[in-house]
Amino acid sequence: MTERSQFTSLLEWYRQEARDLPWRHSRDPYTILVSEIMLQQTRVETVIPFYHSFLDRFPSLTALARAPLEDVYEAWAGLGYYRRAKNLQRAAQAIAQRGSFPNQISDLLQLPGVGEYTAAALASIAFQQPAVALDGNALRVLCRIFGLRSAAQATLTRRQLNRLTLPHIPVGSASDFTQAVMELGARLCLPRQPHCLACPMQSQCLAHRQGLTQQIPPPGLARPRQRVELLALRIWHGHQILLERREEDPFLTQQWVTPWFFAPAQHRLQQYQRSFAGHSLQYVGRIRHAVTFRDLEVDIWEWHTDQPCHLSHQKFVEWLPGQTRLPRLASKVINAAPCQTNPR
Ligand code: SF4
Structure with a gap:
């Protein structure tokens, strides 16, 4: 069974090699919420200028909650998938009404536009809560590390990955852990040709050790275009x-x-x-x-x-x-x- 210490090399790699992304300079849950909603289905390079201009226009949760929806759409124009903008403002309004930013996954899931992935990302990145944020990249990375490859495993994958991964999230490092997995999926553990020789997880990764990186993750996991x-x-x-x-x-x-x-x-x-x-x-x-x-x-x-x-x-x-x-x-x-x- 994979030991907790097996992810240490990933965390060390992330702390030395992580890209300097603007939302990584902040622990403010509002700015992390904005970045996570913008990053849904959208590339990092595309999001960066929108992230800056959106926060220039709505620098706080209150500013966003009080703005006319027209202004929010205008600031979002060009980023696509506009339902996200409406949900982001509704989430800001719900938090403002509640009086504090929720830090538990069950409460975060009540916010408009916040699904399981975003709730786990917010809980871990903003509040250091141990949570496994499973978007497509994280699914691929963790399936490979834990060697999950059968169709039967695929149907249970999310639950299984949560169970396998949670014990390995070091106390106080949940934020770095979540972002390290994301970083690995974006830069080295690529869908078709993972760069295993440069990967800090190569000696622990079952897919690499067993020569199965092309078979994992199993087909049905990725949403077909x-x-x-x-x-x-x-x-x-x-x-x-x-x-x-x-x-x-x-x-x-x-x-x-x-x-x-x-x-x-x-x-x-x-x-x-x-x-x-x-x-x-x-x-x-x-x-x-x-x-x-x-x-x-x-x-x-x-x-x-x-x-x-x-x-x-x-x-x-x-x-x-x-x-x-x-x-x-x-x-x-x-x-x-x-x-x-x-x-x-
Ligand atoms: S060793 Fe290869 S397959 Fe395994 S996590 Fe690293 S890049 Fe991905």
């Missing part, structure tokens, strides 16, 4: 383009975006053609955009209309590139250059 086809519309009114804000958008909740639908969506296209009658429909082209585990393939159509908007959640806006801050998907749709091929 999903290909999704969408149809997006560019409806022009002179130099203005139609934007709309949708309450229940799966990717861009409450953001002003060009109309889009899951394909096939001929009937929705026809509805918009009736509402905004005008010139003939043109195929612009296809763009690709990744959102969390989905690869979106977006066919763009456009036309010009003379009709005004009648609904409060729709508006025509002047479009000059760089002038309006829009979610990246909407900007990509608007900026896509027309191609010559009509797929019909």
Whole structure:
């Protein structure tokens, strides 16, 4: 059985080699909450500038809790997956109302947008509580170290990894332990080609010792990427383009975006053609955009209309590139250059 001391080399490596990331300079649970929510499904390099600008704008939990939601969305614009922004503010409001930041996993799990991984990350990083934060990277690293490879093990993996890992978290070092596992998964214990020869855990890692790094973690653990086809519309009114804000958008909740639908969506296209009658429909082209585990393939159509908007959640806006801050998907749709091929 793996001994507690077997993770010492990982902690030493982390303390010497860890990347200098801005959220690692703070023990303030609010800033750690912001970083953890931003890092959900998003790369570190992408998050860093948003983390700085968001905290410049909302430097405290109270500032975030009291801000208009519009301002929060504006500060989030470009980071994607906007439900996180709404949940982050709702979490800040719940904590403000409660009067103190919860430090127990069971209480953290009550906060909007905080699931098992984020609760464990917060409890360990901000409060030094022994907890195993299992995102995709940590699952891969710990499955390899403990040699979990069978399908039967995979179904129990989270519970099993908690049971195997918790006794090895040194008292007072839970924060470093969580971040060390994350760091190892991001830099050395990579999905396809782990750098085992440079790894501080190579002599303890069962997958490495048994030559099983390609078989572990077992297939069903990683969430497969999903290909999704969408149809997006560019409806022009002179130099203005139609934007709309949708309450229940799966990717861009409450953001002003060009109309889009899951394909096939001929009937929705026809509805918009009736509402905004005008010139003939043109195929612009296809763009690709990744959102969390989905690869979106977006066919763009456009036309010009003379009709005004009648609904409060729709508006025509002047479009000059760089002038309006829009979610990246909407900007990509608007900026896509027309191609010559009509797929019909
Ligand atoms: S030895 Fe290799 S497989 Fe094991 S934890 Fe290190 S990088 Fe990952």
